Amino acid sequence: MDRHADTAALLLSAWRDPSQKLNALPHVLAPADLQAAYAVQRRVAEGLGPIGGWKVGAAGPDATPGCAPMPASGVQASPGRAINSTGTMRGIEAEISFRIGADLPPRPEPYGRAEIIAAISYCLPAIEILDSRFVDPDTVDKLSLVADFSIHGGFVYGAPAVDWQGIDFSRETVRLLVDGKEIKTATANPAGDMIRLIQWLADTGAHWAGGLKAGQYVTCGSWTGKDFVGPSAQVQVEFAHAGSCAVEFTP
Numbered sequence: 001m002d003r004h005a006d007t008a009a010l011l012l013s014a015w016r017d018p019s020q021k022l023n024a025l026p027h028v029l030a031p032a033d034l035q036a037a038y039a040v041q042r043r044v045a046e047g048l049g050p051i052g053g054w055k056v057g058a059a060g061p062d063a064t065p066g067c068a069p070m071p072a073s074g075v076q077a078s079p080g081r082a083i084n085s086t087g088t089m090r091g092i093e094a095e096i097s098f099r100i101g102a103d104l105p106p107r108p109e110p111y112g113r114a115e116i117i118a119a120i121s122y123c124l125p126a127i128e129i130l131d132s133r134f135v136d137p138d139t140v141d142k143l144s145l146v147a148d149f150s151i152h153g154g155f156v157y158g159a160p161a162v163d164w165q166g167i168d169f170s171r172e173t174v175r176l177l178v179d180g181k182e183i184k185t186a187t188a189n190p191a192g193d194m195i196r197l198i199q200w201l202a203d204t205g206a207h208w209a210g211g212l213k214a215g216q217y218v219t220c221g222s223w224t225g226k227d228f229v230g231p232s233a234q235v236q237v238e239f240a241h242a243g244s245c246a247v248e249f250t251p
Contacts, residue, residue, distance in 0.1 A: 003028070003029055004036065004039045004040050004043050005043055006029055007025060007029040007030075007031070007040045007043075007147065008040050008043030008044045008047060008147075010022060010025065010026075010029070011040070011044050011133045011147065011148055012044055012047045012048070014133035014134075015044070015047075015048065015133055018085045018087045018088065019087075021087050021132070021133055021134060021135045022133060022134050022135065023134070023135050023136075023139075024134065024139070024140055024141075024144065025140075025144050025147075030141065030143065030144055031143040031144060031146070031147050032143075033143070034143065034146065036143070036147075037143040037144070037146035037147045038146065038147075038208075040147035041068060041069070041146065041147050041148075041149060042208055042209075044147070044148075044149070045069045045071070045209070048071040048073070049071060049072065049073060050071070050072040050073075051069045051070065051071065051072060051209060051213075051216065052070050052071060052072030052073075052074070052075035052155070052216060052217065053069075053070040053072075053075060053097070053155060053216045053217030053218055053219065054067055054068070054069055054070060054201055054205065054206055054212070054216065054217075054218050054219070055067060055068050055070055055128060055149075055150065055152055055155075055218075055219050055221075056197045056198070056200070056201045056205060056218060056219070056220055056221065057191050057197065057220060057221025057222070058191040058192075058197060058221065059190070059191070060190065060191065060192065061191065061192030061193065062192075063191070064200075065191070065196075065197050065200045065201070065205065066146065066150065066205075067200075067201055067205035067206070068146070068149035068150045068152050069149070069206075069209065070149075070152060070155050070217070070219070074129075074152075074153070074154040074155055075154075075155045075157070075217065076154070076155070076156055076157075077156070077157060077158075078125075078127075078156050078157060078158045078159075078244075078245040078246050078247070079156075079246040079247065079248065080127070080129075080154070080156030080245075080246070080247035080248070081247065081248055081250060082129050082153075082154060082247055082248070082249045082250070083250060084231050084249060084250065084251050087135065088131060088153075089130055089131045089132055089137075089151070089153065089228065090129075090130075090131075090228055090229050090230070090231070090233065090249055091129065091130025091131065091151065091153070091226055091227065091228050092127055092128070092129060092130065092176075092178075092226075092227050092228070092229055092235050092247070093127065093128045093130065093221075093222035093223075093224060093225070093226060093227075094125075094126075094127060094174050094176050094184075094186070094222065094223050094224040094237035094239075095125075095126045095127065095128055095219045095220060095221060095222055095223060095237075096123060096124075096125065096126065096169070096172075096189065096194060096219070096220055096223070096239070096242055097123065097124055097125075097126040097155075097157060097217050097218060097219035097220065098120045098121075098122070098123050098124075098194070098198060098217070098218045098219075098220070099120065099121040099122050099123075099124065099160070099215075099216075099217055100119060100120065100121065100212050100213065100214055100215065100216045100217070100218060101119060101120060101121030101122075101214055102118070102119040102214050103119075103211065103212065103213055103214050104116070104119050104202040104211045104212040105210060105211040106207045106210065106211045110199070110203045111199055111202045111203055113195055113199065116195055116198050116199050116202065117165070117195060119212075120198075121160075122160035122161065122164055123160070123161050123164035123167075123242060124157050124158050124159065124160050124161055124242070124243065124245075125157070125158040125161070125237055125238075125239050125242050125243045125244055125245040126155060126156060126157045126158065126217070126219050126237075126245055127155075127156045127235060127237055127245050127246075127247050128152065128153075128154070128155055128219055128222070129153040129154035129155070129156065129247065130151045130152070130153050130226065131151065131152075131153025131154070132145075132148060132151040132153075133148050134148065137151050155217065155219060156245055156246075156247045157217060157245065158243050158244055158245030158246075159243055160243075161239075161241065161242040161243050162241075164242070167241045167242060169188065169189065169194065170188050171187065171188065172187070172188060172239060172240055172241060172242060173185060173186065173187045173239070173240045174186050174187075174223050174224065174237055174238065174239045174240070175237070175238045176224045176227065176235075176236075176237055177235070177236045177237075177238070178227075178229050178233055178234070178235055179230075179233055179234055180234070183227065184224045184225070184227070186223045186224045186225075188223070189220060189221055189223055190221070190222075190223075191220065191221050194220040194221075197218075197220050197221070198212075198218050198220070201218060224237075229249060230249070231249060231251055232248075232249060232250065232251065233248070233249045234246070234247075234248050234249075235247050235248070235249070
């Protein structure tokens, strides 16, 4: 456990001061397995304050999901603003998120799909801002990235979607625009069923934090992959039925 605390301390220093970003974790402190990576993630979350939500995703419809808490301090309404600092990645992802309206505490039996849907207040478009506590996360091992919140940097949410349960998310499309120019379009979430992701989060991923809490946001992975923008970029995502969301990067 002391190793987890020491690893978390290095990551927290980089969260608070980007000049402290790491090339890699020291070998003796790097997580040896997924359980250790999540243990470090938990220690970092405790140091960052209240949890405003969660990011959860999966490589495909049948893949085991992964998650990270989103600090409440980094959650903001659209149009959002992201301040550049030394070494800021300025990564962006177009996402669909959900606002939790009722607590989903840990319990022995898994939550059913209907229970998850009943606990959701609404769905809304979102932009996840990507940043890392590593200088170049592409050179860092996967477990260290999990410990570092899977390069989470911030979260911007749009207005609630109208009649979200009537949206066919398997056919929903999205446009990603940077400085007014469309750079990508996509259809559907690569992870497939987003309710499955929230079920896993309630049953497993958020268990240590007391489960999902009313008022938290759950964002369910990128529809457009990972993109990077300039230091003064204006970013907008436009879903066909789920609405739009924007963030501006400023020096």
